Amino acid sequence: MNSGGSSATVEVEHLTKIYRVHKRPPGLAAAMKSLLRRRYEEVRAVDDLSLSIAPGERVGFLGPNGAGKTTTLKVLSGLLHPTAGKVRVAGHVPQERQAAFLKRITLVMGQKQQLLWDLPPSETFALNRAVYDIPRVQFEETLEELTRLLEIGEVVGKPTRQLSLGERMKCELAAALLHRPEVLFLDEPTIGLDVSMQLTVREFVRRYNERFGATVMLTSHYMDDVAALCPRVVVIDQGKLRYDGGLAELVRTRRPEKRAVVGFERPVVRAELEESLGGMGRVVEHSDGKAVIQVRQSDLKAALAMVLARFPVADLTVEDPPLEEVMRELFAGEKPR
Amino acid sequence: MRRYLRLFFVQLRTSLTTGMQYRWEFLIDGLMALFWAAMALLPLWVLAGTGREVEGWTHPEMIVVLGWFVVLKGLLDGAVNPSLMAVVEHIRKGTLDFVLLKPADAQFLVSTARFDPWKMVDLPAGGAILVYAFSLLGRAPDAAHIAAALLLLVAASLVLYSLWILVVSAAFFVVRLDNLAFLFMSIYDFARWPVSIFKGAMRLVFTFVIPLAIMTTYPARALLGKLAPAVVAVVFLGAIGFMIVARLVWVRAIGRYTSASS
Numbered sequence: 001m002n003s004g005g006s007s008a009t010v011e012v013e014h015l016t017k018i019y020r021v022h023k024r025p026p027g028l029a030a031a032m033k034s035l036l037r038r039r040y041e042e043v044r045a046v047d048d049l050s051l052s053i054a055p056g057e058r059v060g061f062l063g064p065n066g067a068g069k070t071t072t073l074k075v076l077s078g079l080l081h082p083t084a085g086k087v088r089v090a091g092h093v094p095q096e097r098q099a100a101f102l103k104r105i106t107l108v109m110g111q112k113q114q115l116l117w118d119l120p121p122s123e124t125f126a127l128n129r130a131v132y133d134i135p136r137v138q139f140e141e142t143l144e145e146l147t148r149l150l151e152i153g154e155v156v157g158k159p160t161r162q163l164s165l166g167e168r169m170k171c172e173l174a175a176a177l178l179h180r181p182e183v184l185f186l187d188e189p190t191i192g193l194d195v196s197m198q199l200t201v202r203e204f205v206r207r208y209n210e211r212f213g214a215t216v217m218l219t220s221h222y223m224d225d226v227a228a229l230c231p232r233v234v235v236i237d238q239g240k241l242r243y244d245g246g247l248a249e250l251v252r253t254r255r256p257e258k259r260a261v262v263g264f265e266r267p268v269v270r271a272e273l274e275e276s277l278g279g280m281g282r283v284v285e286h287s288d289g290k291a292v293i294q295v296r297q298s299d300l301k302a303a304l305a306m307v308l309a310r311f312p313v314a315d316l317t318v319e320d321p322p323l324e325e326v327m328r329e330l331f332a333g334e335k336p337r
Numbered sequence: 338m339r340r341y342l343r344l345f346f347v348q349l350r351t352s353l354t355t356g357m358q359y360r361w362e363f364l365i366d367g368l369m370a371l372f373w374a375a376m377a378l379l380p381l382w383v384l385a386g387t388g389r390e391v392e393g394w395t396h397p398e399m400i401v402v403l404g405w406f407v408v409l410k411g412l413l414d415g416a417v418n419p420s421l422m423a424v425v426e427h428i429r430k431g432t433l434d435f436v437l438l439k440p441a442d443a444q445f446l447v448s449t450a451r452f453d454p455w456k457m458v459d460l461p462a463g464g465a466i467l468v469y470a471f472s473l474l475g476r477a478p479d480a481a482h483i484a485a486a487l488l489l490l491v492a493a494s495l496v497l498y499s500l501w502i503l504v505v506s507a508a509f510f511v512v513r514l515d516n517l518a519f520l521f522m523s524i525y526d527f528a529r530w531p532v533s534i535f536k537g538a539m540r541l542v543f544t545f546v547i548p549l550a551i552m553t554t555y556p557a558r559a560l561l562g563k564l565a566p567a568v569v570a571v572v573f574l575g576a577i578g579f580m581i582v583a584r585l586v587w588v589r590a591i592g593r594y595t596s597a598s599s
Contacts, residue, residue: 079434081592099440107438114435116351118358123351130347131439131446133340159358 060230110188223323263315411459499583
């Protein structure tokens with residue numbers, strides 16, 4: 001996708017992160033034994049990961065739970081030291097946690113909050129202004145803009161504990177972006193939010209990226225987030241890089257089949273439909289008046305012609321298989337092509 | 338430096354705002370603080386009843402020690418404990434990450450994060466005890482002695498704070514720390530008495546391992562004019578050394594920190 005080199009915002013070379021975890025079998029006896037002698041096991045959270053992200057790129061970071069996404073983001077933001085490998089972000093070595101570096105990045109964690117619980121978000125904003133040493137004029141400008149983009153004008157004055165999850169997340173984003181960071185690490189920023197709130201957050205991230213030219217690296221459980229926001233995706237599984245490239249390409253190479261959703265004027269027997277399709281595809285869903293047919297790209301035309309000719313079609317749409325399914329297949333254990 | 342001063346005031350303001358966020362809690366906290374400050378005066382009666390000398394300390398002199406104890410307790414409960422309890426909470430919940438992401442010294446940020454203004458009521462209460470003690474003695478303390486005592490108060494605060502930083506550094510390794518904090522507070526309670534009351538091993542522990550002697554006995558002796566200036570200087574330098582050690586341990590602990598979730 002990009003050539004890397006010294007102009008990259010994020011550069012990761014052969015990053016490996018190993019945790020030492022204390023392990024013991026279940027049970028009281030084992031628990032007592034482990035008081036005397038502890039057995040440690042090494043967990044490779046990230047394993048020889050290399051990637052490079054250009055300034056202004058929006059990259060989706062995908063992988064099943066425990067794949068090493070959060071660990072990678074924490075290494076990139078300087079919270080964890082790499083066990084091996086080289087990491088550079090915005091020209092700095094993150095683990096040194098230099099003030100100049102920390103002022104240029106931000107990490108938003110959907111599962112944790114920095115807002116002061118008992119106070120209105122505006123108090124956290126004021127605190128962050130002091131911590132980041134933001135000049136007043138710039139602070140007010142940024143806050144005004146963030147308030148407008150996130151539509152949080154009415155909630156910043158209410159105590160955080162009284163806000164809804166979505167309102168809180170929007171204020172979290174504002175608190176994390178007051179210093180106008182150039183690099184955004186967003187770890188599950190839409191977790192637990194309803195669909196419309198997800199859309200708002202997603203739209204906001206895109207606007208911030210376009211407005212400030214910021215580089216965005218985003219992990220999410222909701223494939224829609226990634227599909228809507230990130231032209232490029234990085235997929236990791238068990239700490240290893242599985243795919244790095246365009247999202248559309250990933251869908252195409254992993255699942256070259258298309259889905260045709262067909263509505264019928266009157267009920268159609270499944271077996272009949274399958275028989276007519278022959279080797280071209282298969283029926284993945286079927287109810288009285290509706291069927292979903294999965295067909296290879298190359299057979300799509302022929303299959304549709306057949307269906308239209310032989311069955312009482314009322315309605316027909318063709319779509320890509322859902323991203324979730326592409327992912328499931330990618331993580332099923334086979335090697336990426 | 339100026340930036341950190343400003344940061345300090347912003348944090349202080351935030352603490353005060355938080356304290357006043359809940360009206361009833363604020364009032365009840367205030368009443369409780371006054372009650373406990375009054376309770377701190379209670380041992381005075383007990384001591385007044387006996388009126389005898391203990392290990393070379395006359396009754397009013399022991400009250401001077403008690404006065405310092407209450408003053409220092411006010412500083413500890415009001416300015417040191419709340420912040421450091423908050424760090425322990427941060428470590429457990431994994432939100433210390435947010436502190437470490439900030440472009441300011443993490444130790445400074447966590448040490449100034451929370452103040453409990455009501456606990457400061459102990460400061461004037463301790464002052465009142467000291468005034469009472471000297472009225473019993475029938476004299477006013479020397480200006481030089483007051484200065485020495487104040488210097489030792491600063492030293493004592495540094496030592497207490499450093500001890501706390503060491504305890505908190507341990508939290509990076511132990512994670513569950515509530516009990517350790519409780520133990521610390523219980524031990525501090527011994528500082529109510531002049532250290533010479535304790536015998537043998539206890540005395541060694543309270544002088545060198547947990548320097549309670551430095552915290553209350555020495556300032557009391559300084560105020561009474563019973564401590565050589567050289568000792569004041571040594572204690573002060575010792576306290577600064579102790580703070581440097583605590584800082585080094587903290588930096589190492591941060592280096593080893595890996596947050597609660599992976």
